[in-house]
Each structure stands twice: as structure tokens, then as C-alpha cells.
Amino acid sequence: MRSRRGCATVDSVTTLRTAEDADWPAMRSLAATSFGSFRPQDATDMWRTLIPPGGAIVVCDGDDVVGMSFHLDLRLTVPGGAVLPMAGLSWVCVAPTHRRRGLLTEMLDELHRRMVEARYPIAGLEASEGGIYGRFGYGPATIVDGVAVDRRVARxxxxxxxPGGVRVVTPAxxxxxxxxxxxxxxLRTPGGLHTPPQLWDEVFGDREVSRGGDSPFFALLRDDGFVFYRTHGDTERKDVVITKLATASDDAYVALWRALLGLDLMQNVTLRMPPxxxxxxxxSDARVVRTTGREDGLWLRLLDVPRALQARTYAADLSVVIDVADVGRFALEIREGRARCEPSGDEPDVSTDLSVLGSLYLGAHRASSFVMAKRLRGNDTRVMRQLDAAFASDVPAELGFGF
Ligand SMILES: CC(C)(COP(=O)(O)OP(=O)(O)OC[C@H]1O[C@@H](n2cnc3c(N)ncnc32)[C@H](O)[C@@H]1OP(=O)(O)O)[C@@H](O)C(=O)NCCC(=O)NCCS
Structure with a gap:
């Protein structure tokens, strides 16, 4: 329900409205309480510059901010290299005094409505817990393996x-x-994000608070690739923690790894990478690369199904009518890598929900896995195999940066 002041009533005591400048001290405090740590104000101010008008909302109980969330204006690379505007949801918090009364649900309803109004075809987030966002139409869309390489025995x-060409440099x-x-x-990596200058300032500022107790960052650079890393541990036994490895050629990947493996006094080289x-x-011995854990990274929700599906390229032909629960029915025709997608009244070949489409979108998860789990249903096994082949991506999806 909406009052005359533009506030929506969430329940009998709380109201939802667009965040104002004066709300930010209370919002910072709610975020610190929810996530258990304070962030420096200037870092928060940097993220604020990426919020479009009307992109931040609060829920108030009297004078108190008891719920908040915002979305950033981001640019997402999809398979094939097209770049889509993405609403990047972040700082989703509800006060411990107001949990499980539907405040998150109300905030997401409102933010999704605003995102659609602003014509975002897709929304993304990183989830603090895996059980929260599936019900809201988000699916995990990248896979991140934690990896440790025992450098002393790696050959x-x-x-x-x-290929050589690597230099040890001062990043700035x-x-x-x-x-x-x-x-x-x-631009060649599904999940890649355009990094605005103010975020680069933050990266090169290399604040102590962002280091998690590790060293300032080191950099290795080549014409077509770089790696940033920190060292971790005591003087006797240090590990290398890679924070970013970005390459634009196969040679750069090989040359940078050769240099990393040449860090004689270091023990393990650890990183997060896609399978x-x-x-x-x-x-020579692939077992030296030990997978220490697996996580989801980026979660996606398609806000405009035809526009999102038409933006990416595909690896196989397909002709299918998909019923997406609570959203609608779409005819998807893929020929020579390009898709046409439009609303359809025909009988569906396949039915699923929005979160599954989000998981398939960047090619990190296979349609056949959802078929086995009965979360993607259909009678024609040939169509199911084609879905599997069509949504695959030859470049593994990887999130550009955390937000
Ligand atoms: C996660 C959080 C925002 C949920 O807010 P909330 O207002 O309590 O959520 P709602 O009452 O709207 O819950 C909606 C549904 O999600 C479920 N849900 C909420 N939080 C959940 C969680 N952490 N795990 C699993 N399910 C959850 C609720 O049970 C409810 O399910 P139902 O519709 O079947 O009843 C809140 O607990 C919070 O601030 N947590 C700490 C910060 C955080 O993790 N934020 C998310 C950052 S990505």
C-alpha cells in the first residue's frame, strides 16, 4: 500500500521508501550490524557513486532504518561478447529485530519493479547464503573453485x-x-564486468582493510596479461594468494604461471578459478593442483527473458517453447549461434523456473543436470540434449569483481 508521502506500507509499523542522503549513516550502521564489520566511509561512498537514481531503498520503523538494499549500475559480458546493463544487487540487510516478517520480500519486489521500469534486462548478486535467493528467481551462474598449487613440487x-615477456612491476x-x-x-569472459575509474582508484589504493591481514599486493605484468597477488603467513612459510589473474592470450597465461611457479621461497600458490x-x-603432475573448495559466485535473474536470451550467442541450433513458472511462455529459435525469442501461446516443450534460466545463462551449469533433478521438465530427450549443447560456453564464466 502506498501513502501520500510516497512511502509503501510494508506492515502495520514499517514503511518502505527511496533512501535519502540523510539515511546513509543509519544504513552504514545497519550494514555493519548485519555483516559483522564496519567499512570505511570513503569505500562506502565509492560504491554509492555506482547507484543510479532511485536504486537504493530503506524500510523504516519510526525513525529507525530496519531494512535496506540497493542496486549498482553494472555492465555484464555474456557468452559471445555482448555487454548488457546489469542491476547489481548489494547491501541487502534486515535488522535482527525485524527478521522473517517479509521485509526482504517487500524490498526485492520493489527493487525488481524499479529495475524493470529502468529497462535492465538482467539482475545479479553475490549471495551471503545459498538458501536465500532461489525463491526470488536468482540462480547461481558461475562456479568458483578454490585451488592450491604446491609450488615446490610443481613442474x-x-x-x-x-613465451617469457613477464616483468615484476609496481602496479600503480x-x-x-x-x-x-x-x-x-x-570483454571475452562471460561474467566479466566493466570496471569504472572510481573502482580502479579503490583497487590501486590497496587499503589495509581490504587485505584481510595479507601483504600489500604484488604484480607481474606482460603485454597481454597481469597477475596481482598478496603473500600470506609467517616469514618461515609464506603462501601466494592470487587476487586477480587476467589474460588476453594463451601465451600470457602460460608465461604468468611460469613466473608464479618461480617464486622460490613461497610454498602454495592459491587462487579462485572456474572449473x-x-x-x-x-x-607434469596435475594432482599438484588441489581443489580446496567450490563456491557459487555470481547469481543471475533474467528480468527481460527475450532480451537477455537474444543477447548471447549459442553453441548449437535449437527450436523450443519454454514455460517459465510465474513469468510466461517463450518460443526460442536458435540458428547459427543467434537466438530469436518471443512470447508464445504454443504448448511448451520444456517447463522450468526463472532461477534455472539464470543458472544456464552463462553456460556454467548444464541443462542435463537440471533435467536429472526434474527442475527442467520435458518429454523430448532430443530437445533436452540440444538445450545442453546450445547453452554451453567455450570460455568459462567468471565474475569480473565482487560487489
Ligand atoms: C537474509 C535477510 C536479508 C532476510 O531478510 P528477512 O526480512 O528476514 O526475509 P523475509 O522475511 O522476507 O523472508 C523471505 C523468505 O526467505 C526465507 N529466508 C530468509 N532468510 C533466509 C536465509 N538466510 N536462509 C534461508 N531462507 C531464508 C524466509 O524463511 C522466507 O521464506 P518463506 O517465504 O518460505 O516464508 C536477513 O536475514 C539479513 O539481513 N541477513 C544478514 C545479512 C545478509 O546475509 N544479507 C544478504 C546479503 S546477500
């Missing part, structure tokens, strides 16, 4: 070349080149 396979002195390489990387990354194939 490069004899057939792998040594090469900012322009690093930004250009990142841009080439993100299917070529690292194990560079080594």
Missing part, C-alpha cells in the same frame, strides 16, 4: 613452451596498461 610439462606505475588488459579480458581453467594441463 611445468616439458611440451609447454616458455602501470595502471593504464593493467586497465587495458583487464578490459580485453572482461575448466587450463592450469592443471600446464603441469
Amino acid at each position: 611445468v610439462h616439458p611440451e609447454v613452451p616458455d 606505475r602501470h595502471r593504464e596498461r593493467i586497465e587495458q588488459i583487464y578490459d580485453r579480458w572482461r 575448466g581453467a587450463p592450469l592443471p594441463y600446464l603441469l
Whole structure:
């Protein structure tokens, strides 16, 4: 229900409205309470510059802010290299005094309505817990493996070349080149995000609070790739923690790994990478690459199904009518990699829900896995196989940066 002051009544005591400048101290405090840590104000101010008008909302109980959320204006690379405006949901918090009364549900209803009005075809987020967002139409769309390489025993396979060209550099002195390489990387990587200048300022500022107790960052640079890493641990036994590895060629990937494996006094090299990354194939003994954990990264919700599905390219032909629960029915025709998608009144071949489409979108998850789980249903096994083949991506999806 909407009052004359533009506030929507959530329940008998709380109201939802657009956040105003004066709300931010209370919002920062609610975020600190919800996530258990305070962030420096200037870092918060940087993220605020990425919020479009009307993109932040609060729920108030009297004078108190008891719920908040905003979305950033981001640019997402999809398979094939097209770039879509993405509403990046963040800072989703409800006060511990007001949990499980539907405040999150009300906030998401309102933010999704605003995103659609602003013509975003897709929304994304990183989830604090895996059980929250599926019900709201988001599906995990990237896969992130935590990996540790025991550098002391890792040997490069004899057939792998040594392209060279890597330099040890002071990152801030090469900012322009690093930004250009990142841009080439993100434009060919599904899940890549355009990084605005103020976010680069934050990266190169390398605040102590962002280091999690590790060292300031080190950088290795080549014409077509770079790696940022920190060191972790005591003087006797240090590990290398890669924070960003971005390459625009196969040679850069090989050359940077050779340099990393040459860090003689370091023990493990740890990183987060998508399954299917070529690292194990560079080594004589692939077991040296140990997977220490698996997480979801980016979650996606298609806000405009035809526009999102038509933006990416596909790996196989397909002709299907999909029923998406609570959203509608769509005819999807894929020929030579390009899709036509429009609302349809025909009998569906396949039925599913929006979160499954989000998971398939960047090619990180396979349709056949959802078929086995009965979350993607249909009688024609040939169509199901075609779905599997069509949505695959030859470049593994990877989130550009955390938000
Ligand atoms: C997560 C959070 C925002 C939920 O807010 P909320 O107002 O209590 O959520 P709602 O009452 O609208 O819940 C909606 C539904 O989601 C479910 N839900 C809410 N939080 C959940 C959680 N953490 N895990 C699983 N289910 C959850 C509710 O049970 C409810 O289900 P129902 O519709 O079947 O009854 C709140 O607990 C919070 O601020 N947590 C700490 C910060 C955080 O993790 N934020 C998310 C950042 S990505």
C-alpha cells in the first residue's frame, strides 16, 4: 500500500521508501550490524557513486532504518561478447529485530519493479547464503573453485613452451596498461564486468582493510596479461594468494604461471578459478593442483527473458517453447549461434523456473543436470540434449569483481 508521502506500507509499523542522503549513516550502521564489520566511509561512498537514481531503498520503523538494499549500475559480458546493463544487487540487510516478517520480500519486489521500469534486462548478486535467493528467481551462474598449487613440487610439462615477456612491476606505475588488459579480458569472459575509474582508484589504493591481514599486493605484468597477488603467513612459510589473474592470450597465461611457479621461497600458490581453467594441463603432475573448495559466485535473474536470451550467442541450433513458472511462455529459435525469442501461446516443450534460466545463462551449469533433478521438465530427450549443447560456453564464466 502506498501513502501520500510516497512511502509503501510494508506492515502495520514499517514503511518502505527511496533512501535519502540523510539515511546513509543509519544504513552504514545497519550494514555493519548485519555483516559483522564496519567499512570505511570513503569505500562506502565509492560504491554509492555506482547507484543510479532511485536504486537504493530503506524500510523504516519510526525513525529507525530496519531494512535496506540497493542496486549498482553494472555492465555484464555474456557468452559471445555482448555487454548488457546489469542491476547489481548489494547491501541487502534486515535488522535482527525485524527478521522473517517479509521485509526482504517487500524490498526485492520493489527493487525488481524499479529495475524493470529502468529497462535492465538482467539482475545479479553475490549471495551471503545459498538458501536465500532461489525463491526470488536468482540462480547461481558461475562456479568458483578454490585451488592450491604446491609450488615446490610443481613442474611445468616439458611440451609447454616458455613465451617469457613477464616483468615484476609496481602496479600503480602501470595502471593504464593493467586497465587495458583487464578490459580485453572482461570483454571475452562471460561474467566479466566493466570496471569504472572510481573502482580502479579503490583497487590501486590497496587499503589495509581490504587485505584481510595479507601483504600489500604484488604484480607481474606482460603485454597481454597481469597477475596481482598478496603473500600470506609467517616469514618461515609464506603462501601466494592470487587476487586477480587476467589474460588476453594463451601465451600470457602460460608465461604468468611460469613466473608464479618461480617464486622460490613461497610454498602454495592459491587462487579462485572456474572449473575448466587450463592450469592443471600446464603441469607434469596435475594432482599438484588441489581443489580446496567450490563456491557459487555470481547469481543471475533474467528480468527481460527475450532480451537477455537474444543477447548471447549459442553453441548449437535449437527450436523450443519454454514455460517459465510465474513469468510466461517463450518460443526460442536458435540458428547459427543467434537466438530469436518471443512470447508464445504454443504448448511448451520444456517447463522450468526463472532461477534455472539464470543458472544456464552463462553456460556454467548444464541443462542435463537440471533435467536429472526434474527442475527442467520435458518429454523430448532430443530437445533436452540440444538445450545442453546450445547453452554451453567455450570460455568459462567468471565474475569480473565482487560487489
Ligand atoms: C537474509 C535477510 C536479508 C532476510 O531478510 P528477512 O526480512 O528476514 O526475509 P523475509 O522475511 O522476507 O523472508 C523471505 C523468505 O526467505 C526465507 N529466508 C530468509 N532468510 C533466509 C536465509 N538466510 N536462509 C534461508 N531462507 C531464508 C524466509 O524463511 C522466507 O521464506 P518463506 O517465504 O518460505 O516464508 C536477513 O536475514 C539479513 O539481513 N541477513 C544478514 C545479512 C545478509 O546475509 N544479507 C544478504 C546479503 S546477500
